[in-house]
Amino acid sequence: xxxxxxxxxxxxxxxxxxxxxxxxxxxxxxxxxxxxxxxxxxxxxxxxxxxxxxxxxxxxxxxxxxxxxxxxxxxxxxxxxxxxxxxxxxxxxxxxxxxxxxxxxxxxxxxxxxxxxxxxxxxxxxxxxxxxxxxxxxxxxxxxxxxxxxxxxxxxxxxxxxxxxxxxxxxxxxxxxxxxxxxxxxxxxxxxxxxxxxxxxxxxxxxxxxxxxxxxxxxxxxxxxxxxxxxxxxxxxxxxxxxxxxxxxxxxxxxxxxxxxxxxxxxxxxxxxxxxxxxxxxxxxxxxxxxxxxxxxxxxxxxxxxxxxxxxxxxxxxxxxxxxxxxxxxxxxxxxxxxxxxxxxxxxxxxxxxxxxxxxxxxxxxxxxxxxxxxxxxxxxxxxxxxxxxxxxxxxxxxxxxxxxxxxxxxxxxxxxxxxxxxxxxxxxxxxxxxxxxxxxxxxxxxxxxxxxxxxxxxxxxxxxxxxxxxxxxxxxxxxxxxxxxxxxxxxxxxxxxxxxxxxxxxxxxxxxxxxxxxxxxxxxxxxxxxxxxxxxxxxxxxxxxxxxxxxxxxxxxxxxxxxxxxxxxxxxxxxxxxxxxxxxxxxxxxxxxxxxxxxxxxxxxxxxxxxxxxxxxxxxxxxxxxxxxxxxxxxxxxxxxxxxxxxxxxxxxxxxxxxxxxxxxxxxxxxxxxxxxxxxxxxxxxxxxxxxxxxxxxx
Numbered sequence: 001x002x003x004x005x006x007x008x009x010x011x012x013x014x015x016x017x018x019x020x021x022x023x024x025x026x027x028x029x030x031x032x033x034x035x036x037x038x039x040x041x042x043x044x045x046x047x048x049x050x051x052x053x054x055x056x057x058x059x060x061x062x063x064x065x066x067x068x069x070x071x072x073x074x075x076x077x078x079x080x081x082x083x084x085x086x087x088x089x090x091x092x093x094x095x096x097x098x099x100x101x102x103x104x105x106x107x108x109x110x111x112x113x114x115x116x117x118x119x120x121x122x123x124x125x126x127x128x129x130x131x132x133x134x135x136x137x138x139x140x141x142x143x144x145x146x147x148x149x150x151x152x153x154x155x156x157x158x159x160x161x162x163x164x165x166x167x168x169x170x171x172x173x174x175x176x177x178x179x180x181x182x183x184x185x186x187x188x189x190x191x192x193x194x195x196x197x198x199x200x201x202x203x204x205x206x207x208x209x210x211x212x213x214x215x216x217x218x219x220x221x222x223x224x225x226x227x228x229x230x231x232x233x234x235x236x237x238x239x240x241x242x243x244x245x246x247x248x249x250x251x252x253x254x255x256x257x258x259x260x261x262x263x264x265x266x267x268x269x270x271x272x273x274x275x276x277x278x279x280x281x282x283x284x285x286x287x288x289x290x291x292x293x294x295x296x297x298x299x300x301x302x303x304x305x306x307x308x309x310x311x312x313x314x315x316x317x318x319x320x321x322x323x324x325x326x327x328x329x330x331x332x333x334x335x336x337x338x339x340x341x342x343x344x345x346x347x348x349x350x351x352x353x354x355x356x357x358x359x360x361x362x363x364x365x366x367x368x369x370x371x372x373x374x375x376x377x378x379x380x381x382x383x384x385x386x387x388x389x390x391x392x393x394x395x396x397x398x399x400x401x402x403x404x405x406x407x408x409x410x411x412x413x414x415x416x417x418x419x420x421x422x423x424x425x426x427x428x429x430x431x432x433x434x435x436x437x438x439x440x441x442x443x444x445x446x447x448x449x450x451x452x453x454x455x456x457x458x459x460x461x462x463x464x465x466x467x468x469x470x471x472x473x474x475x476x477x478x479x480x481x482x483x484x485x486x487x488x489x490x491x492x493x494x495x496x497x498x499x500x501x502x503x504x505x506x507x508x509x510x511x512x513x514x515x516x517x518x519x520x521x522x523x524x525x526x527x528x529x530x531x532x533x534x535x536x537x538x539x540x541x542x543x544x545x546x547x548x549x550x551x552x553x554x555x556x557x558x559x560x561x562x563x564x565x566x567x568x569x570x571x572x573x574x575x576x577x578x579x580x581x582x583x584x585x586x587x588x589x590x591x592x593x594x595x596x597x598x599x600x601x602x603x604x605x606x607x608x609x610x611x612x613x614x615x616x617x618x619x620x621x622x623x624x625x626x627x628x629x630x631x632x633x634x635x636x637x638x639x640x641x642x643x644x645x646x647x648x649x650x651x652x653x654x655x656x657x658x659x660x661x662x663x664x665x666x667x668x669x670x671x672x673x674x675x676x677x678x679x680x681x682x683x684x685x686x687x688x689x690x691x692x693x694x695x696x697x698x699x700x
Contacts, residue, residue: 001236004497005228007332010463011495014476022489024452026148030328033074033154033225034142035491037452039517041410042148046080049088049141049418049457049513051496055197056138060105064138065113066199069271071142072119073225076208077274079152079215080144083392084405085114087124087140088418088457088511092133094373094692099128102136103381104693110140111384116201117208121385122393123403125418128373134501139457139494141513143416145407152215154224156238156246156277156303161221163235163246163301164283166290167207167273169256170230173198175267203272203295210293211274217289219282226273232266232326234275235309239323240330245308248301250318262318266311277303342467347560348427353546356556358625363675365555366599369629370681372554375596376688399608400526401443401592402516413518415449421595422507427548428563429471433478433510435563435633438571439594440514441486445575446590446636448525448582449516451486456493456512461505463497471508479510485568486575488514525582527591528608529639532665534588536613537648538598538658540574540635544622550595551629564631571634577655578636586640586648593635599628599670601637603681606663612678614669615661628670639663 004010020029026044027036034048052067068085075082087110092099114121119142156163214220222242224234231253235246250265260268278286283299290297304310309326311319325331359365369375387396392406394413402415419440425432441451456479461468483490493513499506518524529536546552547562581587593601602613617627626632637660640648649657661669668675675681 001229001233001326002332006233007328008495009333010335010337010497012328012334013336014473017476018480018490019483020489022453022487025489025491029490029492033077035453035455036078036151037491037515039407039412043407043410044146044148045143045407045414045515046075046078046146047141047143047455047513047515048074048492049139049455049511050494051457051459052138052140053135053459053496053499056106057135060102061109062198064106064109066197066271067138067140068110068113069199069201069204070227071140072117072204073227075142075144076211077154077223077225079150079212080146081212082119082142082144083390084143084403084416085119085121085141086403086416086418086513087121088420089124089126090132090137090422090506090509091128093130094128094689096133099133100693106136106138107381107384113199113201115386117205118389120387120389120393122387122395122405123416123418126378126381127422129507131506135499135506137459137499137506137509139459139511141418141455143414143515150215152220152223154238154241155222156242156244158221158277158279159244159303159305161280161303162278162283162299163248163303164276164278164286164297165253165273165300166276166297167295168200168203168270169254169296170260170265170268170270170273171256172260172264172268173270175264175269197269197271199271206293206295207272207274210290210295214286214289217282217285219279219285221277221279223274223276226275228269230266230268236323236326238275238277239309240327243307245304245306245323246301247304247310247312249312251314252298252300254296254298262311262313337463337469338466339470339473340466341470344560348562351558351561356546356552356558358623362624362628363673365551365625365629367684368555369551369596369600370603370685371688372550373689373692374550375600377686378689379686380690380693394521394524398526399528400524401446402449404447404518404524406521411521413449413521413524415444415447415516415518417443418511418513419443420509420511422509423548423553424563425475425510426507427561429474429508430478431563431566433475434482434568435566436510436512437479437482437486437488438568439592440512441488442575442592442636444514444516445579446525446527446592448523449518451488451514451516453488453491454483454512454514455491456510458493458495459499459506459509459511460497461500465505468505475508475510482568485572525590527605528589529605529611529663530588532611532663534639534641534663535645536615536660536662537638537640538635538660539578539638539655541656542618542620542622542627542658543630543632544626545632546626546630549597549629549631551597551625564633566633573655574634574636577652581648581651584651586644586651587638588641589639591637593637595631597629597631603685605637605639606678607682607685610666610678610682612664612667613661614664616671618658
């Protein structure tokens with residue numbers, strides 16, 4: 001319970017500095033299992049992101065699968081029905097056999113659990129960098145909706161109220177999982193394999209339906225899922241929050257293995273289990289619902305008034321401890337850690353872009369870029385996910401920068417995204433985290449939405465390393481500043497330290513999960529060019545900036561370079577202006593410029609309908625590799641019907657823009673040169689990851 005994973009002992013001081021209030025907040029960060037925000041018409045959206053990094057490094061299939069199951073439980077334990085799943089994944093080089101093994105297992109695990117559980121996987125991101133070779137990152141996000149007033153709290157109250165165990169029977173899987181998550185990955189980590197939980201999505205589907213049904217009986221006082229640290233965690237957190245205690249008879253806990261010891265019952269992290277406090281006298285109503293769904297349901301104790309957790313086995317008192325002493329905000333320790341600027345930042349400051357020669361053949365560079373796994377289509381991955389179950393996902397055939405799902409039964413849409421360019425955060429933790437929040441907001445706005453709030457998954461190395469802790473502190477500061485600017489409070493999330501192997505830490509990766517609201521789903525904006533002859537514009541300014549770009553690192557081979565230039569006020573104005581253009585129906589597509597730069601954004605805009613483009617660089621004097629492949633921020637590619645051109649330019653006012661050219665019927669022309677047909681580029685883009693896997697160890 002005092003492990004990093006449960007108590008946040010090395011991070012809580014800085015987490016408290018993040019903005020956690022907003023006009024749409026219905027539950028503050030940390031109060032419940034997930035954040036809850038108002039979307040109007042009497043409905044709310046519940047969302048959270050969490051990591052399952054270490055289990056996935058050891059057993060990728062079950063590690064990823066149980067990560068998905070756990071985050072969905074956080075949503076429905078509040079009374080919400082999960083409607084969408086997203087993820088953010090990081091692996092080592094895709095040319096390595098180990099990476100291919102981990103990738104295949106993780107993707108299969110995510111797909112297996114989500115597809116069987118019946119919640120669509122609608123979006124996500126994936127990056128391949130050498131620093132994640134031993135320690136991949138697997139972050140899972142779940143989003144649900146509920147009717148206001150139907151939430152249930154993870155709080156125990158009512159002295160004498162019975163405590164129920166519901167869901168799957170308890171086994172020995174997952175014992176020590178919370179501690180395992182709070183240690184570095186080493187060569188000996190495979191010996192920790194018993195700490196990886198085993199998931200059963202069909203059991204969780206039944207548990208979801210049973211929990212939502214039992215809540216309608218009004219018999220449930222409080223409910224908490226059994227995640228990290230199992231029974232000890234759920235009893236302690238519910239009791240401490242309600243300022244009560246519990247008496248628990250561990251011999252009454254349903255088990256699937258014989259002769260389990262007391263400590264094993266307390267610490268097992270078997271999946272698909274809930275702890276429930278029920279109003280005394282209504283026990284039969286609860287039992288009937290769980291019998292209907294053929295799920296174990298047992299009364300294992302009662303709420304007491306002394307603040308103590310007392311665990312009995314066959315009538316013998318085995319353990320007794322104040323609940324308050326175990327939990328965050330109670331007796332769990334809180335530390336201030338030393339931090340200092342990492343030495344590698346000197347190399348970053350020393351980088352001179354003038355030492356990089358502008359390539360003679362830009363088309364050849366673009367052909368290399370389109371096949372880099374960080375840029376290329378993730379088709380091989382997302383085709384393994386059911387994105388359409390539930391019939392609420394609108395993004396399958398109409399791509400947009402954020403996934404858009406219908407917030408049934410309303411006519412509203414939810415725009416959902418996960419974002420973080422960890423190389424930017426490595427180069428400048430403060431600015432990189434600001435960019436992560438800003439890109440998430442930009443993706444929401446490009447899709448026609450209003451950013452509401454974020455959940456974060458803060459993946460860093462060992463907090464006892466002052467250079468790692470510097471990255472963490474600076475990232476929190478940058479994230480907080482950006483969230484205040486966009487009025488997107490932090491609703492909750494997860495800190496994952498110790499993402500480190502013997503060679504060093506992973507890139508600092510503060511993953512942002514953001515939810516936005518589209519008041520009318522009909523006003524969704526997509527990223528694809530619509531027809532030949534439409535005009536193509538760039539909102540924002542091109543810059544002579546190649547820092548930390550895919551082009552610079554993967555093609556020019558420069559590892560240390562500055563993060564892209566970034567100004568928060570400029571970004572905010574861009575998003576406000578773009579939102580107005582979409583509202584006024586003056587653009588027919590919008591796609592932000594991110595990895596790979598302007599050319600990649602244009603190509604991605606053309607792929608969906610096999611439309612090309614005829615474009616030329618504005619006469620800015622900017623070096624051509626920076627113009628087409630640099631990743632300067634606060635830029636969006638839009639297309640405009642010719643008959644709306646004058647209105648569009650008038651609405652832009654003094655906002656910077658560049659007229660790039662027009663949409664073509666299929667050819668790509670750049671600066672007067674014919675670069676071939678869009679279908680040839682699309683084929684390269686679609687098959688790059690599949691080709692790497694087919695030629696590597698995974699194929700065997």
